[in-house]
Amino acid sequence: MTTARIDVHQHLVPQDYAQWLGAKGITAAGGRPLPEWSPESALALMDRYSIAAAILSLSTPGTHLGDDADARTWARRVNETAADLVRDHPDRFGLFATVPLPDIEGAVCEISYAYDDLDADGVVLLANSHGRYLGDPSLDPVMADLDRRAAVVFVHPSDLPGPTVPGIPPFAADFLLDTTRAAxxxxxxxxxxxxxxxxxxxxxxxGFVPYASHRIAAAIVAETGRNPAECLEDLRGFFFDTALSGSPAALPSLLAFAEPGHVLFGTDWPFAPEPGVAYFTGQLDTYPGLDRVGRAGIDRGNALELFPRLAKVV
Structure with a gap:
């Protein structure tokens, strides 16, 4: 087992942000109560699971609850909180900056601040923002700015723009569909x-992309007339994390589909409680379809291609 994992899917839940959500009547995300979080508890968890560094991100619902000004204010506050934590622990934490989509102007402004002033490692974008999915042409100004910066963009699911099914919490199935829709x-x-x-x-x-990739490509071809091999190449070209997915059911499809070097370690802590982290990390550690080189790539090496600064500190 590696002693220097890099976790690309770990969240922060600042206390003032959680209190703000609570004042808005939001006490859960994805069907799970907002978890307790602190830098100290994050570091302790990381030490227990051989995680040298984690790139922190804000989970759904993000900061845009309907008001652009509020969304900009809270995106800035959360990003500055996370950046302070990275400065205090540069060898343990990184930052995926949050942006207030669907506010395009606010998002571009926060991307500039995150990169130019906070030295962010990348940006987190929700798969959909109030029903507007990534890929929507209205988001092209954001994509152009991210492209100019050669950004790493972490795509995290949000609530589907529709009703939930009673008894099926969004994190169980809807989140997977949301990511699939965005891709x-x-x-x-x-x-x-x-x-x-x-x-x-x-x-x-x-989400469902590796398993349903050929079906998705066929749908894109039917809609656009594009070359099916090109569509599959684009789908395979995404990077994928293993959060809640290091199972003997999910890993064969993911590893068969993703480009070599495109699978990264993730936990989804603290929204995934520690027993979940233990279960899926343990399944990944014992999966027989990975050799030593492949396992080391997932644990650390593949992430270093995206975040080379961590090679010096972990």
């Missing part, structure tokens, strides 16, 4: 080819 829409609108410098990471092994 499909990105390829449908040719974003990976129009903005080739962006490196997208799809959370939770890409």
């Amino acid at each position: 499909t829409n990105l390829v449908m609108h040719d974003v990976p080819r129009r903005y080739p410098n962006i490196r997208f990471i799809l959370s939770h092994a890409g």
Whole structure:
């Protein structure tokens, strides 16, 4: 087992942000109560699971609850909180900056601040923002700015723009569909080819993308007339994390589909509680379909291609 994992899917939940959500009547995300979080508890968890560094991101619902001004204010506050933590622990934490989509102007402004002033490692974008999915042409100004910066973009699911099914919490199935919709829409609108410098990471092994990739490609071909091999190439070109997906059911499809070097370690802590982290990390550690080189790539090496600064500190 490696002693220097890099976790690309770990969240922060600042106390003031959680209190703000609570004042808005939001006490859960994805069907799970907002978890307790602190830098100290994050570091302790990381030490228990051989995680040398974690790239922190804000989970759904993000900061845009309907008001642009509020969304900009809270995106800035969360990003500055996370940046302070990275400065205090540069060898343990990184930052995926949050942006207030669907506010395009606010998002571009926060991307500039995150990169130019906070030295962010990348940006987290929700798969959909109030029903507007990544890939929507209205988001092209954001994509153009991210492309200019050769950004790493972590795509995290949000609530589907529709009702939930009683008894089925969103994190169990809806989140996987949300990520799949975003990936499909990105390829449908040719974003990976129009903005080739962006490196997208799809959370939770890409949702249903690896398993349904040929079916998705067929749908894109029917809609756009594009070459099916090109569509599959674009889908395979995403990066994928293993959060809640290091199982003997999910890993064969993911590893058979993703480009070599495009699978990254993730936990989804603290929204995934520690027993979940233990279970899926343990399944990944004992999966017989990975050799030593492949396992080391997932644990650390593949992430270093995206975040080379961590090679010096972990």
